[in-house]
Amino acid sequence: MRKKARTPAGEFLTDVILDLFRLNSGLLTAGDRLVAGLGLTSARWQILGAISATERPQPVAWLARDLGANRQNVQRIVNDLAEDGLVRFEANPHHRRAQLVVLTDAGRQAFDAAMSLQAPWINRLSDGLAVDDIKAAHRVIMRLQANLDGMIEADGPN
Template sequence: MPICDPERSEAGAALTALILDLFRLSNRMLAAGDRLVAGLGLTSARWQVLGSIVAAERPQPVAWLARDMGANRQNVQRIVNDLAAEGLVDFQANPHHRRAQLVVLTARGRDAFAAAMRLQAPWINRLSEGLSVPDIGTTHAVVTALERKLDSDTKD
């Protein structure tokens, strides 16, 4: 149901409704991810950080991982510290910044991430049933456009 407000444009009201749906979806996705990887000793947040490390072209400091995730640096630091305590990540010296160590996966971290992705594949295939690839592409384009607009708003 669109949010009715005389000061919102029609698109603004539609976007407000979409954002509220995205908040609910995000919460449900995190809960589903937690259930999916619980048996591996992971949470959605830990899995997401591991995935960001894997996706990076080279080892990065926590601040860069947080930026790439669109997350708070302190939250990512806490999760990285937990992952390090469990032997899933390690720290390397950063030749460009003495205090901002680089985060790298350990063999155990690579194994945990690979196991999570093996669980994710059949789950995501079931979740995508009945959705069209063009609709998914359109949704992705809208979300990406919103991310760019939000990024440019924070730089102003």
């Protein structure tokens, strides 16, 4: 079987993606360290953030969709957060089985504390980067996400 050649853009993007994988791993490790004293992990912090960002309570499936994450993984983390009293479940008037996830006061306090730690950390991480470069990187990432979403939709559930 003959291997298909990459385009020049595909060649460079392959290197970028490998670097992004390493960056993601480093960010998760750094996030875990940053919020460990609060009893959080990067994953728990991310879920608290997703819940905090919604205008109204949402079911786990919607949170997972918004995060681009696996519903079962989000459900597991939400269950852990509920066990720790950081979120609670409320009845969903639109779907009897898909309960809504709501931050508790303790969850709000934990998220706010994490964000207080994040501000100086992110400022330090962004040292030496121009805002225009960060915006350009964001545009590229959003375009890649849109292309990926389009490919997934076109290819179906396979």
